[in-house]
Amino acid sequence: MSPAIGAHAPLLPNQEPQARSPSISGAVFNVATSIIGAGIMSIPATLKVLGVIPAFLLIIIVGLLVEVSVEFLMRFTHSGDATTYAGVMKESFGPAGSVATQICVMITNLGCLIMYLIIIGDVLSGSQPGESVHLGVLQEWFGFHWWNSREFSILFTVVIVMLPLVLLRRVESLKFSSFISVLLAVIFVGICSVMAIIALVQGKTKNPRLMPQLDEQTSFFDLFTAVPVIVTAFTFHFNVHPIGFEFGKPSDMIKAVRIALVLCAAIYLAIGLFGYLLFGDSIMSDILVNFDKSSDTATGTVLNDAVRLSYALHLMLVFPLLNFSLRANIDEFLFPKKPLLANDTNRFVTITLVLLVFSYLAAIAFPNIWYLFQFLGSTSAVCLAFIFPGSIALRDVNGIATRKDRVMATTMVVLAVVTSIIAISINVYNLFQSK
Structure with missing residues (x-):
């Protein structure tokens, strides 16, 4: 048998064998919550880079490839003895495959948790990118005080909101918070849509570019830097096994994933278009920062605050879901021979607290989510979403792959590797050029 991590470690303790x-x-809500996360914040910025039409096509293509990769994961996992992502990689590539998966899950999830806290800090206490200053909701309401500083507002959120949720030991326990979180995301998109339609009627919208604008500052290869952002926005593969193996039939998980992908793609398309219409090329890497501007009306001000707060609350509820798989992989990586994490309260609480403290300190230290998105999307996230699932299908240790599977897997792996190499190369080049 493969290592007992993911679904069978912190999520399904032995004392609950008859759980419903x-x-x-x-x-659907747990998958959608895992997908949406912080990705929605940078979707409008990708429209600024790519133009509306290429960005929309990229969202749809990545969504379709994600569906294929999840189907690969579920089908090839059920064909063997594994019950986890690391387990099926171990069956295909030995211990090195298991370790590579665990490291990628840890990097991706920890990076996402840090991004969530950064965005929450932006909403509550503002940010200062470059010479511009963007006030947070608390600063707009109450002025500047020590208790609404970025450090204190994030700390308060971590202790009061997130800590009780991350101490839950079963992923199904989060279905209600996941439902609320998806609802908040829909409310966020709805408010943005209303604001964009009002601005459109009043003739105040920006003119979006349908195609990318290539000039001396932007080359064709610069467009590839937006691809990792979309990849990261659709990466939830670290939760495929924890969620999917609570079902009796893999087909139920595939059905849930398809519904969730359609929902999330629609949300991404809507927020991308309406966000770009509202702010045009002045849009920030975190769109919530753009909503700090004062409005001419009281209604406009209320809508601005509602947009930011609804999504900040959404991220607070997403945080525990990603924490599950992160904690499970860290425990399996560091303590492979220890008893199940769910049965060891001291170890469970210790790992949970260490993760919260580290995420908090990193969120204070890192100011910009765009760079984190690009790094994750070009490295660990693309491995989890496309390279590893495609490689499992090509390896086919149980002999179930069809010719179509091999063609799709090869295409997926080649596209992922090529785009990631180009994106990393361009980012490194731009980094040295800016010095």
């Missing part, structure tokens, strides 16, 4: 099977709707 989860519903497809609950899985």
Whole structure:
């Protein structure tokens, strides 16, 4: 058997063998919550880089490839003895495959958790990118005080909101918070849509570019830097096994994933278009920062605050879901021979607290989410989303791959590797050029 991590470690303790099977709707909300995360914040910025049409096509293509990769993961996992992502990679590539998966999950999830806290800090206490200053909601309401500083507001959120949720030991326990989190994301998109339509009627919208603008500052290869952002926005593969193996049939998980992908793609397309219409090329890497501008009306001011707060609350509820798989992989990586994490309260609480403290300190130290998105999307996230699932299908240790599977897997791996290499090369080049 493969290592007992993911679904069987912190999520399904032995003392609950008769736990009720989860519903497809609950899985849809958990999957959608895992997908949306912080990715929605940088989707409008990708439209600024790519133009509307290429960005929309990229969102759809990545979504379709994600569906294929999840189907690969579920089908090839069920064909063997593994019950986890690291387990199926171990069956295909030995211990090195398991370790590579665990490291990528840890990097991706920890990076996402840090991004969530950065965005929450932006909303509550503002940010200062370059010479411009963007006030947070608390600063607009109450002025500048020690208790609404970035450090204190994030700390308060971590202790009061997130800590009780990350101490839950079963992913199904989060279905209600996941439902609320998806609802908040829909409310966020709805408010943005209303604001964009009002601005459109009043003739105040920006003119979006349908195609990318290539000039002396922007080359064709610069466009590839937006690809990792979209990849990261759709990466949830670290939660495929924890959520999927609570079902009796893999087909139920595939159905839930398809519904969630359609929902998330629609949300991404809507927020990308309406966000770009509202702010045009002045849009920030974190779109919530753009909503700090004062409005001419009281209604406009309320809408601005509602947009930011609804998504900050959404991220607070997403945080525990990603923490599950991160904590499970860290425990398996560091303590492979220890008893199940769910049965060891001291170890469970210690790892949880260490993760919260580290995420908090990193969120204070890192100011910009765009660079984190690009780094994750070009490295660990692209491995989890495309390279590893495609490689599992090509390896086919149980002999179930069809010719179509091999063609799709090869295409997926080649596209992922080529785009990631180009994106990393351009980012490194731009970094040295800016010095």
